[in-house]
Amino acid sequence: MRLAHQVLHTGDIVGESIIWSPGEEVLWWVDIVGRRIHRYSPSAQEHRFWPTPELVSSIGLRRGGGLIVGLRQRVAFWRPGGAFETFAVPEPDLPQNRLNEGVVAPDGSFWCGTMQNNVAEDGSPKEMTARTGAIYRITPDGTVTRMTDREFGITNTMVWTDDGRFVTADTLKNRLYQYDVLPSGLGPRRDFGQPLDRGLPDGSTRDTDGRIYNARVVDGAAIARLSPDGGLEDYFDLPCRAPTSCTFGGPDLSTLYVTSSRFGLSDDDIRTLPGEGALYALDVDAAGLPAPEFG
Numbered sequence: 001m002r003l004a005h006q007v008l009h010t011g012d013i014v015g016e017s018i019i020w021s022p023g024e025e026v027l028w029w030v031d032i033v034g035r036r037i038h039r040y041s042p043s044a045q046e047h048r049f050w051p052t053p054e055l056v057s058s059i060g061l062r063r064g065g066g067l068i069v070g071l072r073q074r075v076a077f078w079r080p081g082g083a084f085e086t087f088a089v090p091e092p093d094l095p096q097n098r099l100n101e102g103v104v105a106p107d108g109s110f111w112c113g114t115m116q117n118n119v120a121e122d123g124s125p126k127e128m129t130a131r132t133g134a135i136y137r138i139t140p141d142g143t144v145t146r147m148t149d150r151e152f153g154i155t156n157t158m159v160w161t162d163d164g165r166f167v168t169a170d171t172l173k174n175r176l177y178q179y180d181v182l183p184s185g186l187g188p189r190r191d192f193g194q195p196l197d198r199g200l201p202d203g204s205t206r207d208t209d210g211r212i213y214n215a216r217v218v219d220g221a222a223i224a225r226l227s228p229d230g231g232l233e234d235y236f237d238l239p240c241r242a243p244t245s246c247t248f249g250g251p252d253l254s255t256l257y258v259t260s261s262r263f264g265l266s267d268d269d270i271r272t273l274p275g276e277g278a279l280y281a282l283d284v285d286a287a288g289l290p291a292p293e294f295g
Helices: 267-272
Strands: 005-008 015-021 026-031 036-041 046-051 058-062 067-070 075-078 085-088 097-104 110-116 135-138 144-146 155-160 165-170 175-182 200-206 212-217 222-226 232-237 243-249 255-260 279-282
Touching: 015 058, 015 097, 015 200, 015 255, 026 058, 026 243, 058 097, 067 097, 097 155, 110 155, 165 200, 212 255, 222 243
Parallel strands: 015 243, 155 200, 200 243
Antiparallel strands: 005 279, 015 026, 026 036, 036 046, 058 067, 067 075, 075 085, 097 110, 110 135, 135 144, 155 165, 165 175, 200 212, 212 222, 212 243, 222 232, 243 255, 255 279
8 A cells, every 4th residue: 555645735616726836846726616716845845835816717827937827717827925817818708617637738828627617606516507617728828719618617637648639637527538629729528547446536747657646525535446448456545535636746747746625514524534635655666757848
């Protein structure tokens, strides 16, 4: 059994979108409901965070420095301590939706998914009544293209395979999907493997062999390792019930870092389960790929 250890007790409400910056040798991630962006240096054990003016859903590296950030409904450019400069608004016609997953693709574009907003003004869970989420691609010139139908409950996971497929998920359906990436967009949607029996799918990353690592939220308490064709290879247990996203980091990209969530837990739950919302690390005997940069 490979044991995960807690790296940092941040108490995130919804930790998400973790990435490794090779140039800085730091981790970046967001707390969606806590409205903050984290930066952590494992070598220096230095942790900083910055507040955001609204829900913050995702983060990616930018070529030349700085970051691209998904906020509640807009995608913005940001440098630590600076303002959030709006770059694109994928769904100006759907104010009831918010952004969720967002990842810089291998070609330097930024892909982001949407969902009906499930966060009330006070930060508590809000009931979802419709599946109105879709996936969008934003190019460096600001062009926004809708890549899928508006049919997702909660968009999650964005991974590109070596043979030209795009893998994503709908958390509410407990489904991972794959599409062929075509010059004209995405081909028909089809299942990527079978539904798993632990938790629901949240964020994912991949290793150099093409295997996908999927965080199993909602009491999944594990990372599922999937073969390039979607078959379950292994579960890596975690000391938290709701892991949310993962990335390979460290100088040789061989440590798997995992964020987690305490969204919807009561005060009694949090006292009983203090590790929810923390940052974890584990060795899975694999290495990842450098995070692409927007632009």
